[in-house]
Amino acid sequence: MHWVCQEREFFWLGGLSVRRFREAMGTTISAMVFLPLFVLIALIALARAEADGGMAILWVVLFAYIGWQFVDALAGWAEAPGVARLVAPFALGAVVLVGWEVIVRALDVPSVILPPPSQIAGTFTGNLPTLWADFVQTILKGAMSGYVIGCLLALGVAILVDRYDFLRRGLLPVGNFMAALPIVGTAPILVMWFGFDWQSKAAVVVVMVFFPMLVNIVAGLADTSAMQRDLMRTYSASYWQTLRTLRLPAALPFVFNGLKVSATLALIGAIVAEFFGSPTVGLGFRINASLGQLALDMVWSVIVVAAVAGSLLYGVLTVLERWLTFWHPSQRR
Amino acid sequence: MSARSGNRFGRAVLPVLAVVATLLAVWYVAVVPMNVKEVLTQAEREGAVVVPPSAAERRDAGRWSLVFTNPHLLGSSWSMDRARLPAPHQVAQELWASTWVEETTGRRGIVRSGSFSNRSLVYHGGVTLGATVLGFVIGSMLGVLLAVGIVYNRAMDLSVMPWAIISQTIPIVALAPMIIVVLYSVGLSGLVAKAAISAYLSFFPVAVGMVKGLRSPDAMQLDLLRTYSAGKAQSFWKLRLPASVPYLFASLKIAIAASLVGAIVGELPVQRGGLGARMLGGSYYGQTEQIWAALIVAAVMAAGLVWFIGWIERRTLKAMGAQP
Structure with missing residues (x-):
C-alpha cells in the first residue's frame, strides 16, 4: 500500500516537471518529444496490461496525461495551427481505445460485459x-x-x-x-x-x-x-x-x-x-x-x-x- | 378585440383544424381497404356471399377491387377486433378503457388496489416518463459540464468537439439494447438502465448546443468585460452563461425528445413495463389498438414535455428581461 502512495507522488511531481519542461523547450520541441513518448507509453501499457493488473490503470492515466500535454503543445504551435485540429481527435481516439483495451485486459472484465477493442476488431x-x-x-x-x-x-x-x-x-x-x-x-x-x-x-x-x-x-x-x-x-x-x-x-x-x-x-x-x-x-x-x-x-x-x-x-x-x-x-x- | 380574435381564429386555428379533420377523414376512408380482407373473411363465416368466393383468390386480389365488388359487406370495417388499421374512435375507446376505466373499475386499478394497474397506460406511461426525465436531467447536466470544459480548455476543445459532432451523425440508439442487457447482467435494471440510455442520447445535443451558446458573446462584449478587469469566473457567470440560455433551451427541447425515444427503445429488450413494452407486446399479439393507444400516449407525453421546456424557457427569458 505504501508503494502505491509513492507511485502517486511520483506522477504528481512528474506533472510539475512536464509543465516546466514545456515552458523551457518551446512548442515545437515539446511536441516532438511528446509524440514518441505518447506512443512508447501506449506500447508499455499494452504490453504490461496482464502483468500489472490493477496498477495498469496508472499507465492509462499517464498515457492520457501525456496525450493531453501533446495536444496542448500542438495547439500552441504557431507555424501550423491546422495540425492540432487534425491530430487532436485521433489522439483522443487513441487514448480511449488503448485505455479501454488495457483496463479490460488488466481487470479481466468478462467479454460478455465489455469485450476489448482487439477482440471486436478480430470479429x-x-x-x-x-x-x-x-x-x-x-x-x-x-x-x-x-x-x-x-x-x-x-x-x-x-x-x-x-x-x-x-x-x-x-x-x-x-x-x-x-x-x-x-x-x-x-x-x-x-x-x-x-x-x-x-x-x-x-x-x-x-x-x-x-x-x-x-x-x-x-x-x-x-x-x-x-x-x-x-x-x-x-x-x-x-x-x-x-x-x-x-x-x-x-x-x-x-x-x-x-x-x-x-x-x-x-x-x-x-x-x-x-x-x-x-x-x-x-x-x-x-x-x-x-x-x-x-x-x-x-x-x-x-x-x-x-x-x-x-x-x-x-x-x-x-x-x-x-x-x-x-x-x-x-x-x- | 372580438374582430381581432375572430381573425386570429380564421388565420391560425381554422387551417389547423381543417388539416386535422382531413387527416382523420383520410384515416376513416383508409380503414376500409386496409381491413377489407379480414372483414370479408368474417362476413363469409357469417354466411354472406362474397364475390371472389375462394379465399385464395381474395388473397391475391387488390384491396380496392375487393372494396368495389363487395360494397354491401363493409359495415363492420370500423368495428373489427384486431384490425390492421383500427378506426380513430376504436383507438380512442382503447385509450379510454386502458386509462380511466381500467383505473376506476379494474380489479388492479387505483380505486380498488391503491396503486396504478399494470394493465393501464397511466402506469406504463409513468414508467417511461420516469426514465425519460431522470435520463434527461443527468444527460443535460453532464452535457453542460462538458460544454464548459470544451469552452475553457483548448486541448479538450480540439479533441472532444469533433467526436461530439460525429456522435450526432451515428445512430447511437443502436447501442440501447446492449446497454440494457449489459447493465442487467451486472445487476442494474429497470429505471437506471433506461435512464442511462436517455442520458446518453440527450448528452450530445446539449453539449453541442451549449458550446455554441457559451461562445455566442462576440469579441466586443468579451473585451468590455476585460476592460472591467473581470476574471474568468465573472465573465462566465455574468456574460457567457446568460448569453447561452436561448441555445440551452433550444437544445434541451431536442434532448428531451431524444430522451423519450431512448426510454421507449430501452424498454424493448427487457419487457418490464413502459410504453415500449406495450408497443412490442401489441405487435406480438396483433393488438393494434394497444399499439396505437401507446403511441398516442407517447405523442402526448412528447408534446407535453417539449411544451413544458418551452414554458420554462419563456419564464426564464422573461425573468432575464428579454423582450417578447
Whole structure:
C-alpha cells in the first residue's frame, strides 16, 4: 500500500516537471518529444496490461496525461495551427481505445460485459461478408430507399404548402408538432402492414424523415427577400421559373440542414424497426440475435458498421453542400 | 378585440383544424381497404356471399377491387377486433378503457388496489416518463459540464468537439439494447438502465448546443468585460452563461425528445413495463389498438414535455428581461 502512495507522488511531481519542461523547450520541441513518448507509453501499457493488473490503470492515466500535454503543445504551435485540429481527435481516439483495451485486459472484465477493442476488431474482420449483407439490407435497402422517398415527398408537399397559404397555416403547425414526436413508435404498426422485409423499414424511414424535411424546406423557400422576388417579377418570370432559378437554390442551405438531421433519423428508423421483426439479415436483427447469444463482440462490430455508415453519409452530404452552396456565408473560409 | 380574435381564429386555428379533420377523414376512408380482407373473411363465416368466393383468390386480389365488388359487406370495417388499421374512435375507446376505466373499475386499478394497474397506460406511461426525465436531467447536466470544459480548455476543445459532432451523425440508439442487457447482467435494471440510455442520447445535443451558446458573446462584449478587469469566473457567470440560455433551451427541447425515444427503445429488450413494452407486446399479439393507444400516449407525453421546456424557457427569458 505504501508503494502505491509513492507511485502517486511520483506522477504528481512528474506533472510539475512536464509543465516546466514545456515552458523551457518551446512548442515545437515539446511536441516532438511528446509524440514518441505518447506512443512508447501506449506500447508499455499494452504490453504490461496482464502483468500489472490493477496498477495498469496508472499507465492509462499517464498515457492520457501525456496525450493531453501533446495536444496542448500542438495547439500552441504557431507555424501550423491546422495540425492540432487534425491530430487532436485521433489522439483522443487513441487514448480511449488503448485505455479501454488495457483496463479490460488488466481487470479481466468478462467479454460478455465489455469485450476489448482487439477482440471486436478480430470479429469485425472475421465476419465481413455477414456484416456487408447486413449493411446492404438495412442501410442501402431500408434506410436509403426510405430516405430518398421521404425527402422527395417532403419536397413535393413543401411546394404545395408554398403555393397555397391555407395549407401553410394548417400543415406547418402540424408538421412542427409531428417533428418532435417519437415517430419511431410507428415501427410496430408499419412492420405489421408492410411485412418483415426492407419495405417496412423504408416506410418507417419515410415517416421519420418527412416532417423534419418538410419544416426545413418550407423555411428555406421563405428565405428570399422581397427585393429578389420583385426582380424576378420584373423579368416576368413564372412561379416555376422563380422557384427553379431563385427560390430552390436559396433554400439549399436549409435543405442540407434537414438532410443532415434526417440522415441520422433514417439510420435510427431502419435499425429500430428491425427490433420489431425482420428477416434473418440486417443490422438491427444482428444486434438482437447476437445479444441473445451474449456475443457482445459481434454487437460492437455491428455498431461500428452503423457508425461508419452514419459518418460516411454525413461526409457525403457535407461535400455536396460545399459544392452546391459555395455562395453561402457559412461555407466561406 | 372580438374582430381581432375572430381573425386570429380564421388565420391560425381554422387551417389547423381543417388539416386535422382531413387527416382523420383520410384515416376513416383508409380503414376500409386496409381491413377489407379480414372483414370479408368474417362476413363469409357469417354466411354472406362474397364475390371472389375462394379465399385464395381474395388473397391475391387488390384491396380496392375487393372494396368495389363487395360494397354491401363493409359495415363492420370500423368495428373489427384486431384490425390492421383500427378506426380513430376504436383507438380512442382503447385509450379510454386502458386509462380511466381500467383505473376506476379494474380489479388492479387505483380505486380498488391503491396503486396504478399494470394493465393501464397511466402506469406504463409513468414508467417511461420516469426514465425519460431522470435520463434527461443527468444527460443535460453532464452535457453542460462538458460544454464548459470544451469552452475553457483548448486541448479538450480540439479533441472532444469533433467526436461530439460525429456522435450526432451515428445512430447511437443502436447501442440501447446492449446497454440494457449489459447493465442487467451486472445487476442494474429497470429505471437506471433506461435512464442511462436517455442520458446518453440527450448528452450530445446539449453539449453541442451549449458550446455554441457559451461562445455566442462576440469579441466586443468579451473585451468590455476585460476592460472591467473581470476574471474568468465573472465573465462566465455574468456574460457567457446568460448569453447561452436561448441555445440551452433550444437544445434541451431536442434532448428531451431524444430522451423519450431512448426510454421507449430501452424498454424493448427487457419487457418490464413502459410504453415500449406495450408497443412490442401489441405487435406480438396483433393488438393494434394497444399499439396505437401507446403511441398516442407517447405523442402526448412528447408534446407535453417539449411544451413544458418551452414554458420554462419563456419564464426564464422573461425573468432575464428579454423582450417578447
